[in-house]
Amino acid sequence: MKPFAYVKPADVAGAVRAVSGEPGAKFLGGGTNLVDLMREGVERPDTVVDVTGLPLDTIDELPGGGLRIGALVRNGTLTADERVRARYPVLSQALLAGASAQLRNMATVGGNLLQRTRCPYFYDHAAACNKREPGGGCDALGGLNRSHAVLGVSGSCIAAHPSDMCVALAALDAVIEVESVRGTRRIPMTGFHRLPGDTPEIETELAPDELVTAVELPSAPFAARSRYRKVRDRASYAFALVSVAAALEVRDGAVTAVRLALGGVGAKPWRAHEAERILLGGPAGEESFTRAAEAELAGADVRPGNAFKVHLARATVVATLRELNTGEGTA
Amino acid sequence: MRVNGAVESLDVQPWVSLLDALRDRLGVTGPKKGCDQGACGACTVLADGVRINACLALAVQYDGREITTVEGLASGEELHPLQAAFIRHDGLQCGYCTPGQLCSAVAMLAEHRAGMPSAVTERSGELTEAEIRERMSGNLCRCGAYNGIVDAIRDVAAQEAR
Ligand SMILES: Cc1cc2nc3c(=O)[nH]c(=O)nc-3n(C[C@H](O)[C@H](O)[C@H](O)COP(=O)(O)OP(=O)(O)OC[C@H]3O[C@@H](n4cnc5c(N)ncnc54)[C@H](O)[C@@H]3O)c2cc1C
Ligand code: SF4
Ligand code: FES
Ligand code: FES
Numbered sequence: 001m002k003p004f005a006y007v008k009p010a011d012v013a014g015a016v017r018a019v020s021g022e023p024g025a026k027f028l029g030g031g032t033n034l035v036d037l038m039r040e041g042v043e044r045p046d047t048v049v050d051v052t053g054l055p056l057d058t059i060d061e062l063p064g065g066g067l068r069i070g071a072l073v074r075n076g077t078l079t080a081d082e083r084v085r086a087r088y089p090v091l092s093q094a095l096l097a098g099a100s101a102q103l104r105n106m107a108t109v110g111g112n113l114l115q116r117t118r119c120p121y122f123y124d125h126a127a128a129c130n131k132r133e134p135g136g137g138c139d140a141l142g143g144l145n146r147s148h149a150v151l152g153v154s155g156s157c158i159a160a161h162p163s164d165m166c167v168a169l170a171a172l173d174a175v176i177e178v179e180s181v182r183g184t185r186r187i188p189m190t191g192f193h194r195l196p197g198d199t200p201e202i203e204t205e206l207a208p209d210e211l212v213t214a215v216e217l218p219s220a221p222f223a224a225r226s227r228y229r230k231v232r233d234r235a236s237y238a239f240a241l242v243s244v245a246a247a248l249e250v251r252d253g254a255v256t257a258v259r260l261a262l263g264g265v266g267a268k269p270w271r272a273h274e275a276e277r278i279l280l281g282g283p284a285g286e287e288s289f290t291r292a293a294e295a296e297l298a299g300a301d302v303r304p305g306n307a308f309k310v311h312l313a314r315a316t317v318v319a320t321l322r323e324l325n326t327g328e329g330t331a
Numbered sequence: 332m333r334v335n336g337a338v339e340s341l342d343v344q345p346w347v348s349l350l351d352a353l354r355d356r357l358g359v360t361g362p363k364k365g366c367d368q369g370a371c372g373a374c375t376v377l378a379d380g381v382r383i384n385a386c387l388a389l390a391v392q393y394d395g396r397e398i399t400t401v402e403g404l405a406s407g408e409e410l411h412p413l414q415a416a417f418i419r420h421d422g423l424q425c426g427y428c429t430p431g432q433l434c435s436a437v438a439m440l441a442e443h444r445a446g447m448p449s450a451v452t453e454r455s456g457e458l459t460e461a462e463i464r465e466r467m468s469g470n471l472c473r474c475g476a477y478n479g480i481v482d483a484i485r486d487v488a489a490q491e492a493r
Binding site: 001002003004005006008028030031032035036038039048050052076079080085092093096097099100101102103105106235236237 | 344345346348367368369372375381382383384387388389391392435438439442445446447448449450464465466468469470
């Protein structure tokens with residue numbers, strides 16, 4: 001690991017000051033992604049600003065029925081919160097579907113939002129990777145791309161966004177609160193991550209000197225009926241090939257509210273706006289679920305290794321919506 | 332920090348992992364280095380009773396904390412019930428993953444008692460085999476001693492319930 005200076009500020013003002021005008025500084029949460037990437041030489045910060053001493057580790061009620069989740073809340077704590085489990089089960093389930101209990105105990109909400117891709121070439125210094133070394137090329141395009149994305153990809157990068165939590169947050173219309181020396185601003189989750197375009201090294205709208213302070217979940221009564229489904233190679237402790245976060249409200253056979261987001265297939269956590277548009281107001285049933293899934297995936301840009309994801313995603317969307325519609329297996 | 336009850340004061344560079352600090356600086360070699368990337372669980376230790384992967388933890392982040400490794404589970408000569416059960420049920424072969432498995436299992440039982448959910452049950456119910464396998468999925472065993480590990484944990488969970 002490249003040597004670095006370490007600071008551990010006790011308040012938010014100190015943390016944002018520590019990175020202001022310091023392009024070589026990086027925040028450190030639980031370390032489960034950053035320490036790994038530093039050890040691999042992919043991340044090489046001069047200064048590491050440990051944010052785990054900041055008082056941002058509470059989950060609070062928002063006026064109007066939402067929740068405000070501090071950026072330092074550990075993933076494990078969030079899975080267990082009774083309010084989250086009752087009001088936004090999709091979020092608790094998404095977190096429980098990811099990583100291991102040990103990693104969830106360490107990982108923070110802020111770090112999970114900013115975690116980087118698991119594309120194997122990104123970690124491999126012998127490979128060409130535009131995300132690691134802009135302009136170097138992308139070995140995944142003609143290489144092993146079974147795990148890669150099919151939606152929102154570009155000729156520069158086809159990496160899939162790895163986070164389960166982010167897929168649930170995209171479905172729930174979460175808002176990310178960030179702070180810097182310039183003040184506070186709020187970024188909608190669906191606009192927080194960027195598509196790769198020709199700058200795959202820039203992954204979010206967050207400026208390098210901005211700290212994530214909280215995630216806000218707006219009130220969403222229909223989300224009490226929501227579900228996360230993840231398909232992967234091992235039963236547990238593996239990243240998603242395809243995942244679906246969904247909330248569905250049906251009255252008299254018609255869809256009165258729906259939220260749908262996909263993981264494992266998108267260059268960013270993929271909110272399925274097109275599918276939602278088709279579903280809303282229409283009949284709830286196999287035919288419309290399939291039509292909506294197909295419309296969302298119509299723009300898929302596949303390679304030989306990941307073409308299977310289109311079918312798998314369609315089947316997983318339909319199965320998840322069916323489950324929510326019939327009530328089987330929901331909490 | 333406190334390691335297995337003893338106060339240890341050491342100066343480490345900020346890039347030294349908790350695992351390396353324990354093993355190379357303090358001679359606490361129970362926690363093992365399997366993958367050094369969070370993927371195997373051999374390095375599992377408890378920080379204030381919470382299980383973590385010491386390979387992805389920077390030692391400086393754990394300043395002032397209470398760290399427990401497999402060496403700290405027994406009380407004197409008396410094995411921790413899980414240690415005894417691992418022996419009874421053949422929960423190990425080569426033993427490389429065992430210190431991590433034991434620390435993980437101790438914390439897993441505590442998490443279950445505290446009502447932590449898992450991907451298997453949203454409500455913390457009975458510790459079935461599927462439940463134990465899911466909750467222990469962060470600890471791999473290359474020898475495939477999983478059946479013995481699960482039996483040992485079930486045995487101790489049943490003892491606790493009595
Ligand atoms: C073996 C393994 C398996 C995994 N499996 C899964 C899985 O199945 N599903 C899944 O979703 N994830 C999985 N993960 C990833 C895991 O969820 C992330 O590593 C974790 O969420 C990152 O959180 P952290 O607090 O440890 O982040 P860190 O490693 O501390 O930081 C990650 C990034 O976030 C930045 N950062 C941290 N906090 C802030 C903040 N407050 N404001 C601004 N920037 C910040 C850091 O600068 C860094 O760039 C796995 C990880 C491992 C090692
Ligand atoms: S897909 Fe993206 S991350 Fe992977 S090698 Fe190509 S540029 Fe790098
Ligand atoms: S050595 Fe830490 S998880 Fe493998
Ligand atoms: S007993 Fe050999 S790795 Fe588990």
